[in-house]
Amino acid sequence: MTETSSRLLELLSLLQARRDWQGFELADRLAVSGRTVRRDVERLRRLGYPVESLTGPAGGYRLRAGTAMPPLLLDDEEAVAIAVGLRTAARASITGIEETALRALVKLEQVLPARLRRRVKALGDVTVMPPGGGPTIDPQQLTVIAAACRESECVRFAYRSRDGAESRREVECHSVVNQGRRWYLVAWDRGREDWRTFRVDRMERPAATGVRFQPRKLPAKDPVAYVEQSLSAAPSRFEARITLHAPAAEIESSVPSYWGTVEPIDERSCEFRTGDDELSWLAMRITMIGVEF
Amino acid sequence: MTETSSRLLELLSLLQARRDWQGFELADRLAVSGRTVRRDVERLRRLGYPVESLTGPAGGYRLRAGTAMPPLLLDDEEAVAIAVGLRTAARASITGIEETALRALVKLEQVLPARLRRRVKALGDVTVMPPGGGPTIDPQQLTVIAAACRESECVRFAYRSRDGAESRREVECHSVVNQGRRWYLVAWDRGREDWRTFRVDRMERPAATGVRFQPRKLPAKDPVAYVEQSLSAAPSRFEARITLHAPAAEIESSVPSYWGTVEPIDERSCEFRTGDDELSWLAMRITMIGVEF
DNA sequence: ACGGTTTAGGTCAGGATCTGTCCTCAATGT
DNA sequence: ACATTGAGGACAGATCCTGACCTAAACCGT
Numbered sequence: 001m002t003e004t005s006s007r008l009l010e011l012l013s014l015l016q017a018r019r020d021w022q023g024f025e026l027a028d029r030l031a032v033s034g035r036t037v038r039r040d041v042e043r044l045r046r047l048g049y050p051v052e053s054l055t056g057p058a059g060g061y062r063l064r065a066g067t068a069m070p071p072l073l074l075d076d077e078e079a080v081a082i083a084v085g086l087r088t089a090a091r092a093s094i095t096g097i098e099e100t101a102l103r104a105l106v107k108l109e110q111v112l113p114a115r116l117r118r119r120v121k122a123l124g125d126v127t128v129m130p131p132g133g134g135p136t137i138d139p140q141q142l143t144v145i146a147a148a149c150r151e152s153e154c155v156r157f158a159y160r161s162r163d164g165a166e167s168r169r170e171v172e173c174h175s176v177v178n179q180g181r182r183w184y185l186v187a188w189d190r191g192r193e194d195w196r197t198f199r200v201d202r203m204e205r206p207a208a209t210g211v212r213f214q215p216r217k218l219p220a221k222d223p224v225a226y227v228e229q230s231l232s233a234a235p236s237r238f239e240a241r242i243t244l245h246a247p248a249a250e251i252e253s254s255v256p257s258y259w260g261t262v263e264p265i266d267e268r269s270c271e272f273r274t275g276d277d278e279l280s281w282l283a284m285r286i287t288m289i290g291v292e293f
Numbered sequence: 294m295t296e297t298s299s300r301l302l303e304l305l306s307l308l309q310a311r312r313d314w315q316g317f318e319l320a321d322r323l324a325v326s327g328r329t330v331r332r333d334v335e336r337l338r339r340l341g342y343p344v345e346s347l348t349g350p351a352g353g354y355r356l357r358a359g360t361a362m363p364p365l366l367l368d369d370e371e372a373v374a375i376a377v378g379l380r381t382a383a384r385a386s387i388t389g390i391e392e393t394a395l396r397a398l399v400k401l402e403q404v405l406p407a408r409l410r411r412r413v414k415a416l417g418d419v420t421v422m423p424p425g426g427g428p429t430i431d432p433q434q435l436t437v438i439a440a441a442c443r444e445s446e447c448v449r450f451a452y453r454s455r456d457g458a459e460s461r462r463e464v465e466c467h468s469v470v471n472q473g474r475r476w477y478l479v480a481w482d483r484g485r486e487d488w489r490t491f492r493v494d495r496m497e498r499p500a501a502t503g504v505r506f507q508p509r510k511l512p513a514k515d516p517v518a519y520v521e522q523s524l525s526a527a528p529s530r531f532e533a534r535i536t537l538h539a540p541a542a543e544i545e546s547s548v549p550s551y552w553g554t555v556e557p558i559d560e561r562s563c564e565f566r567t568g569d570d571e572l573s574w575l576a577m578r579i580t581m582i583g584v585e586f
Numbered sequence: 587a588c589g590g591t592t593t594a595g596g597t598c599a600g601g602a603t604c605t606g607t608c609c610t611c612a613a614t615g616t
Numbered sequence: 617a618c619a620t621t622g623a624g625g626a627c628a629g630a631t632c633c634t635g636a637c638c639t640a641a642a643c644c645g646t
Contacts (some may be wrong), residue, residue, distance in 0.1 A: 004337050004603095004633070005298040009340075009364060016400050023593065031636055038594070043295050055419050055593045056643025058505075063404060069372050070366035070404050071302060078397035079362050081390045085378030085397075086550060097374045097416060104371035104378075107309050111356060111363050113376075151312050299605070316622065326606055331623070348622045349614030538642095 013073035015063035022060040083120040098178040131170040146172040155166040158204035172213045175223040304368035308356035316355040376413040380432040391471040397482040441466040447504040451497035465506045
């Protein structure tokens with residue numbers, strides 16, 4: 001019955017909104033008898049959501065952390081906060097959860113009411129970019145692409161390759177990969193009839209075409225490996241070999257591996273090889289290592 | 294019945310995990326007949342969650358964005374991503390949703406399984422602080438305090454006042470207020486028997502005592518107003534009056550109001566009054582305005 | 587130690603609901 | 617035009633839900 005299910009959801013919502021509830025309060029809110037509340041609590045427990053209870057005065061019910069995530073029942077404000085938080089997390093490139101944040105964001109955006117989506121957008125526009133700049137990535141673009149990957153949908157966009165040549169592409173999205181501060185789309189290019197990786201910040205107005213496709217098998221162990229191999233295949237415009245006055249082991253542990261390779265010279269210094277298309281990024285990267293060179 | 298309710302939740306979960314589903318797929322996954330799936334979809338619709346459907350080949354079901362937020366059904370990864378995103382959002386002090394992010398975080402942390410909480414903590418520890426430093430705020434502390442506010446629970450902590458004096462406090466939490474890059478707790482100090490505001494970054498090891506209290510009436514319109522009035526009552530150590538070479542209106546719109554006050558001098562310049570305890574923050578604030586002075 | 591409060595849960599009866607089956611209809615893409 | 621897919625009415629049997637009533641157990645404050 002609709003009645004019972006929605007009441008269970010409402011009960012869950014109440015238990016998330018405040019920590020402690022007494023039985024009669026819940027019975028009141030849900031407009032049922034106390035006996036039914038007890039039965040509902042039992043139902044929730046059977047569904048795997050641990051509802052604690054204490055007897056005696058000052059007793060009551062409380063939703064504890066369990067082993068599985070219960071469905072999160074959010075109000076408008078909270079939904080907006082989560083959307084904004086995820087956008088910044090996906091853009092941050094520091095925490096190591098960008099891809100998951102993106103996945104969660106796609107899920108959220110799918111069901112985010114329009115009025116809330118507007119608010120998220122407004123807040124996102126105000127957001128200050130972290131100093132240092134660099135190519136900005138539009139989280140909106142990212143979610144469009146990630147959603148297309150999830151749904152096996154084709155995407156059309158204009159692409160500006162590294163040498164500045166513009167082209168129009170239509171691709172079968174496979175996956176989205178985050179590498180340091182950059183996002184890449186791994187996809188089957190329908191025009192070229194081959195696999196390609198695209199830098200998301202070089203894409204212009206990506207849009208899902210609505211056409212579905214049968215997922216193909218990627219010629220690599222996983223998308224991350226594929227991106228890595230195509231990146232190393234395409235050499236950078238600038239390359240650097242730097243002697244760092246620090247042990248190789250120390251550098252290796254403190255510097256992300258995709259920045260470059262480290263080779264020991266002696267006990268107290270090592271050689272660091274790296275490259276980039278932008279000289280300023282290269283310089284910044286080296287200074288951020290923070291050792292003598 | 295447990296069966297029906299959990300099936301509805303699972304259906305909702307499936308509809309969030311992928312966009313398009315055919316009836317027989319859902320029937321298969323849920324181990325019920327197609328007729329029951331149709332009935333379940335109808336139930337969801339009656340609960341306010343808009344499930345679209347298309348007939349014919351290539352038809353199927355799809356959960357659309359509606360007017361209300363459906364319960365979010367997250368897997369472990371996504372829950373961690375959201376928790377981390379909210380922590381950074383609460384700490385960012387740039388988007389204007391810090392307090393709501395904190396509220397959502399409290400709700401999430403209440404039900405976050407222990408193994409996920411560990412992962413969030415590990416990720417949070419790695420997180421790089423934004424350059425510029427400043428007193429760091431532990432999101433963990435914030436959630437403890439915010440939860441105490443929500444539950445009307447007392448909190449005990451050691452406090453280091455501005456002049457360096459240490460004291461132990463036990464307070465009845467009223468609310469948490471974000472002002473620019475700072476967080477304040479508005480609370481009734483049980484020892485002093487009066488209202489106080491505490492800077493969260495000056496608090497040491499806050500912990501809920503478990504004691505509940507009857508909420509008192511705050512002697513101000515709202516907590517934000519209270520914090521503002523107690524901040525202006527406690528003058529800063531350094532004060533500055535700066536002549537800016539830009540119209541007053543422009544400054545007012547581009548600078549947060551809590552930084553200071555703006556008074557026009559003539560059409561092309563204005564006076565900006567501000568103050569802070571730390572000279573370096575004051576300097577940074579002025580340079581961040583980004584106009585001649 | 588005791589009484590009051592609060593949750594736990596068994597039982598019962600009547601009513602409501604759910605499910606699968608069967609069938610017909612409508613929409614849509616090939 | 618046809619095959620596919622969703623919509624939904626009808627039915628029968630099984631199941632479940634709810635409120636009422638009652639007893640037990642845990643717990644707090646006095």
